[in-house]
Amino acid sequence: MNSESQFCHEQGLSFLQTKDLSKVYQVGGFDVHALRSVNFIAKQGDFTVINGPSGSGKTTFLNMISAIDRPSTGEVLIEGVSTSSLNEKQLAKLRRDRIGLIFQTFNLIPVLTAAENTEYPLLLQRLSKSERTERVASILEEVGLGELAKRRPNELSGGQRQRIAIARALITQPKMVLADEPTANLDSETGGQVMNLMRRLNEEHCVVFIVVTHDPAVTEYAKRQVRIHDGSLQEAVAV
Amino acid sequence: MSFWIPLRSLLRNRRRTLLSVAIIALGTAISLFVFGFLEDSRLQIQASTVAEYGNLQIGSPDLWNDTADGYDYLIQPTQLAEIDTLLNAHERILGTTSQLQFPGLLASGNETQVVRVTALVPENETLAVREASIVEGRPLQTGDVAEILIGRSLAERLGLTTGSVVTLTLTTVNGAFNATPLRVAGIYKFSSEQVELRSIYMPQPFAQLLLQTQGIDRIVVSLDSIASTETAATALQSGLDAAGIPLEVRTWYELSPIYEQLAGYFDILFGFLTLAVFILVFFIILQVLTLAFLERTREIGTIRALGTTRGQVFSQLLIESAWLAVIGGAAGVLVGILMGVGFNAIGLEWRPPGTVEESVLSVQLGLMIVTPPFLVALISTFLSAIFPAIQTSRLRVVDALRVN
Numbered sequence: 001m002n003s004e005s006q007f008c009h010e011q012g013l014s015f016l017q018t019k020d021l022s023k024v025y026q027v028g029g030f031d032v033h034a035l036r037s038v039n040f041i042a043k044q045g046d047f048t049v050i051n052g053p054s055g056s057g058k059t060t061f062l063n064m065i066s067a068i069d070r071p072s073t074g075e076v077l078i079e080g081v082s083t084s085s086l087n088e089k090q091l092a093k094l095r096r097d098r099i100g101l102i103f104q105t106f107n108l109i110p111v112l113t114a115a116e117n118t119e120y121p122l123l124l125q126r127l128s129k130s131e132r133t134e135r136v137a138s139i140l141e142e143v144g145l146g147e148l149a150k151r152r153p154n155e156l157s158g159g160q161r162q163r164i165a166i167a168r169a170l171i172t173q174p175k176m177v178l179a180d181e182p183t184a185n186l187d188s189e190t191g192g193q194v195m196n197l198m199r200r201l202n203e204e205h206c207v208v209f210i211v212v213t214h215d216p217a218v219t220e221y222a223k224r225q226v227r228i229h230d231g232s233l234q235e236a237v238a239v
Numbered sequence: 240m241s242f243w244i245p246l247r248s249l250l251r252n253r254r255r256t257l258l259s260v261a262i263i264a265l266g267t268a269i270s271l272f273v274f275g276f277l278e279d280s281r282l283q284i285q286a287s288t289v290a291e292y293g294n295l296q297i298g299s300p301d302l303w304n305d306t307a308d309g310y311d312y313l314i315q316p317t318q319l320a321e322i323d324t325l326l327n328a329h330e331r332i333l334g335t336t337s338q339l340q341f342p343g344l345l346a347s348g349n350e351t352q353v354v355r356v357t358a359l360v361p362e363n364e365t366l367a368v369r370e371a372s373i374v375e376g377r378p379l380q381t382g383d384v385a386e387i388l389i390g391r392s393l394a395e396r397l398g399l400t401t402g403s404v405v406t407l408t409l410t411t412v413n414g415a416f417n418a419t420p421l422r423v424a425g426i427y428k429f430s431s432e433q434v435e436l437r438s439i440y441m442p443q444p445f446a447q448l449l450l451q452t453q454g455i456d457r458i459v460v461s462l463d464s465i466a467s468t469e470t471a472a473t474a475l476q477s478g479l480d481a482a483g484i485p486l487e488v489r490t491w492y493e494l495s496p497i498y499e500q501l502a503g504y505f506d507i508l509f510g511f512l513t514l515a516v517f518i519l520v521f522f523i524i525l526q527v528l529t530l531a532f533l534e535r536t537r538e539i540g541t542i543r544a545l546g547t548t549r550g551q552v553f554s555q556l557l558i559e560s561a562w563l564a565v566i567g568g569a570a571g572v573l574v575g576i577l578m579g580v581g582f583n584a585i586g587l588e589w590r591p592p593g594t595v596e597e598s599v600l601s602v603q604l605g606l607m608i609v610t611p612p613f614l615v616a617l618i619s620t621f622l623s624a625i626f627p628a629i630q631t632s633r634l635r636v637v638d639a640l641r642v643n
Contacts, residue, residue, distance in 0.1 A: 068544050068636040089548050096546020103640075107541040111247040123241060124546050168545070 015175050015208050016042040016065055020074035023060050023231075034060040036231040037074065042176070047202045047209045049222035057231040058212040059180055065210070066099055066178045067091045079175070096124050100169030100207075102179035102198075106161040108153040108168075114160075115140065115149035118167045125172060139167045143197060159190035163197065170201060176208040177201075183215055195221045245559035252531065259527045260567040263616050266516040267571020270612035272578050273512050275602035277505045283598060284501055285465060287430045292494045293459035294468050295475065297322065300487050302456055310412040313339075313454030318484060322458060325478045331467045336363035337455040339446050343409040345389075345439065347397040354393070354439050356407070358446030358455075376401035376425030383442045386424040390435025394426045401425060411451040419449055430596050468492075513611070517619045524623040528560060532631040539631055540639025553632040560624030561617075568616035572609050579604045 021038040024031050034057045042048060052058050063069035064076055067083045068091075076083045078094065086094065095101070108117045115136050122132045140146045143163040153161055162182060169177050179198065183191030195211075199221050202209045211218060219225050227234045249256050299312035314322075319337070326335050339358040344351055361379040379388055387407075389399060399405065401423050408418045421441065429435050447453060462471050468490050476488045492498050532539070539552060547555075579602035588597040 063637050066544070068640070089550075092543070092546050092548040094546075095544060101544050103541070107537070107640075109244075109538060109542070111251050112244065116244075120542070121545050124551070 013044045014041055015044055015079060016040070016210075017077040018065065018074065019077065021061075021064055021071050021076060022073045023057075023064065023069070024072045033231050035064070035071070038228075038231075038233050040065075040226070040233060042208045042210060044175070044208060045202070045206050045223075047199060047221065047223040048211070048226055049219050049224070050210065050212045050226045050228055051214055051216070051219055052228040053214060056228045058214070058228055060231075061228060062178055062180050062210070062212050066101055067094050096121060097172060098175050100172065100174040100177040102162070102165050102169050102177065102182050104181035104184045106153070106158075106165045106185070108161055108164060110153055113150050113152055114145060114156065114164045117153070117164055118171055121168060121172045135171055136167075139171050142201070143167045157190075158186050159193060162186060162190075162194050166194070166197060166201070170205065170207070173205070174207060176210065179209065179211045181213055181215070182211060183213065183218055188217065191215070191217065242558060245555050246562050248535070248555075249559050249562050252534075255527060255531065256563070259524060259563055260570055262523050263520055263564065263567025263620055264571035264574055266520045266619075267568050267612045267616040268575035268578060270512060270516045270615060271572060271575030271609060272582075272602060274509055274612060275575070275579050275604055275608045276600070277509055278603040278608055279601050281502055281505050282603065284498055288495045288498045289465055289491045291429075291431075291434060292491045294462040294465065294491055295460040295472055296457045296489050296494060297460065297475065297479070297486050298457040298489070299485070303487055303489055309414065310450070310452065310454070310456075313412070313452060313456055314458070314486065315454050318486075319455075321482060321484060322479075322486070325475065325482060325484075326458070326460065328478075329471060329474060331463050331471050333461045333463055334363065335458055335460050336360055337443065338457050338459055339443055339450070339452075339455045340457070341409060341446070341450060343407045345393075345397070346406045346408065347399060347403065350397045352393060352397060352436070354407075355437050356409070356446065357438060357440050358443040359440055360443050372428055373425045374428045376423065378425055379440060379442055381442075383424060384445050385419060385421050386441065387421045388425045388427050388440040389423055390438060391426055391428045392432050392435035393437075393439070394423070396436065399423050399426075407449075409449060411449070412454075413451060415451075417449055417451075428596065430598070465491075513615050516612075517615055520616060520619040521623045524560075524563070524620050525626065528556075528563075528624050529627040529630075532556060532627045536631070536634065536639050536642040539634060540636050540642070543634075543636040544640060549632045553628050556628035556631060557621070557624055560621055560628070563624075564617045564620035567620060568613045571616055572613050575612065576604055576609070578602075 018038050018040045021035055021040070022033065023035040024033055026032075038061060050058055050061065060069070064071050065078075067076070067078070067086075070084065078098065083091065083094070109120065112120065118139060119132050119136045122135060127135075136149070137146065140149050143166055145160060145163050145167070148156060148160060153164070156164065162185075166182075169179075177198075182198070183194055186194060195218060198209055198211070201207065211222070213219075299307070299314065301307035302312040314337075323335075326332055336359060341356050341358075343354055343356050345354045359379070361383070362381050373388075374391055375394075379386065387405075394400065397405070403423045404420050405423065406418055407421050408416065411417050427435075429438075443455070460471070460475070462468060472488045472490050479486050479488065543549075543552060583601045583604075587600040589600055590597050
């Protein structure tokens, strides 16, 4: 499970770094510190599992590093570029080209088939039809759903939907994939299959995987574990 | 970005989409039907006006401006040859005839009626004889002398039939009174009661004899189509000016101010209807789309998180509304055409105010009729989507993803 990739030539290069990252929400006139001066580095080939109880700041941290939310103070550096210096359009481009996202509730577009959901990020990249078709077929085979390409999300099981979400996250060949509670809506067996798949893809594609979870079973798949509590990164354990 | 994804998004809630399409279609169909009906009415009035006045008339500015001293405005035979050459050179002219109009008092027994006498050349006449169909007796013929055509309403009022003899009193070009007995050769009908009451027709040579002149007061020009009116008027006026002939060309709509008023009234009616349909469609579709976009907040958050820009989300939502507009507008056009065809097939008749004839109510159905209501549907639906699309596309990604 913890074997190192034989194909990840860029392993060890820093892709993501946070510096004194803080997020403060105003709730009922009070300041709620969701993140407190978090310093974190993710390198190529990492498979990091961030765990912690509900309300500990896991999702807030994921939102910051996925560039869908802005920090109150501190900064997120992706390939050395601070997300705070980017405008909305540049952030969208960053997410489109460099980051893959996997959601707890899969978040597939219900009117699109499995193949079309997978293809969607490539439409944003304006790739040619032939290249899109080729890539979709390849990634669906890779996640084991080549035969279900034409099914709509409501015709798929939870595990199959999450595989489609993983395929969608990887289709643009991102440098980093962020997963928020990817097994929360799956039974333990399916959850294990999904985690195995993510781990295999991490090995094969040399992609940074950061998985946020409160499920202790998921930590078994980590190369590196980080615990977050009350908005602070409390420990970083090399597994 | 794809054009098909917005269409599929639109079809996910079929009941709501069907309702939206029905609202747009209904507005478009009603608008098309009313516009087609008004246009048909306008064309009927147009045809009737052209039948009465011809497409163009050529006469003295004093005649048109009512500034003549007596009969100074008459066109003398010496000018006619030059004008004929000019008219013969114009290819769109179907026919021309000279006319001489003057007021008179028609008496039969104790009854009198002020009339407008139109003295015409029967063999050249393409106007009154064409439109005003003879219901009793015969049309005027070459060689007729003291014979007239009168309208059906005038015949009823004065109790006249063919062969009746009436007396016409008039003023000659020299200001002297003149009176003559005339025999009714025929009775015509016309769409306008006023025309039937006030217009009588007689042979031109006899009228010139009565007025003691060789002149005429106008040349009536018939064209191959109403659409040629403007071009022909400009060309003829240029020719007259170039030849130094001090006459002016008037179009049929300038000669009949009531047509312009009616056309303006129809435009206002259609304008109000269009505005009402526009507002109705705009606000209903605004509500529907606001709700539809709101329901998809999480989905919008997802595609934004995947890297879709605000502009792309905005354009996707607008494409969705464009689909709605095109489908609703097309359905409305189809329903409107079917309504029109059905209405025309029934062939309902009515008698418009001031007329003596029943007219068949009908609806015009052409590209020019279909296009404005379709565009109104398109624009109102499209505009109604702009505000909710802006609101939705500007949602913060992290907030949109939290919505269940």
